[in-house]
Amino acid sequence: MHAASSLRTIDEVRSWHDAASAPVAVPPRAPSRQLFPLRPVQDPALRADSIDEVIMRRGSARHFSHQPIGFDQLSAILRCASSGVPSDFGDCATHAYVIVNAADELPAGAYVYRHSDATLELLRSGSFRREAGYLGLGQQLPADASVNIYFLSNLEPTLARLGNRGYRVAQLDAAIRGGKCYLAAYALGLGATGLTFFDDEVADFFSPDASGKEVMFLVAGGRSRKAPR
Numbered sequence: 001m002h003a004a005s006s007l008r009t010i011d012e013v014r015s016w017h018d019a020a021s022a023p024v025a026v027p028p029r030a031p032s033r034q035l036f037p038l039r040p041v042q043d044p045a046l047r048a049d050s051i052d053e054v055i056m057r058r059g060s061a062r063h064f065s066h067q068p069i070g071f072d073q074l075s076a077i078l079r080c081a082s083s084g085v086p087s088d089f090g091d092c093a094t095h096a097y098v099i100v101n102a103a104d105e106l107p108a109g110a111y112v113y114r115h116s117d118a119t120l121e122l123l124r125s126g127s128f129r130r131e132a133g134y135l136g137l138g139q140q141l142p143a144d145a146s147v148n149i150y151f152l153s154n155l156e157p158t159l160a161r162l163g164n165r166g167y168r169v170a171q172l173d174a175a176i177r178g179g180k181c182y183l184a185a186y187a188l189g190l191g192a193t194g195l196t197f198f199d200d201e202v203a204d205f206f207s208p209d210a211s212g213k214e215v216m217f218l219v220a221g222g223r224s225r226k227a228p229r
Contacts, residue, residue, distance in 0.1 A: 060193040182219065
């Protein structure tokens, strides 16, 4: 895949830029379920640390408590993740899906984040800790986390526009957004960790809304706890 998606000549680079700079217009789907507008995090909840301090403090949480995080904190994390990725490839149709296990004033359930109007759309309500653990390769971390944020990409239009290199683009875009989730969580005094997953099962879990999409990245977040002795 690396060889097939490499640009070897000036003409190939020019063609890439022409394709990548083409406008992408994907009309948002009309919501059909309950919507929860994101809430801005209140000033007292924000830390005054510099980005350098947050990066130095950031790690990968190894244990989560079952305590809920605030809906405003989840809102801040999603806003950071969806703030855009400066690049030469434009929109690559990356979508955030969320399993909420424990968040104040937000029902537990499966959601899709609607970037166009900054809302979470409830796909189905219920406790999905067991499912979250299974989707994260059977690990305990995603089951214990307050939220699991999955970045899925609609590869068909991306590959049609960008060719084989579109797969690199989709992975890079999702990884950067996942990194923003990491930093936002630690800036808010929370913990986060990136995890592996069952590819097809994640898309199936969020379908029919996620039908035809491929999962690229998973971040679990919540309140860290000390390792049991």
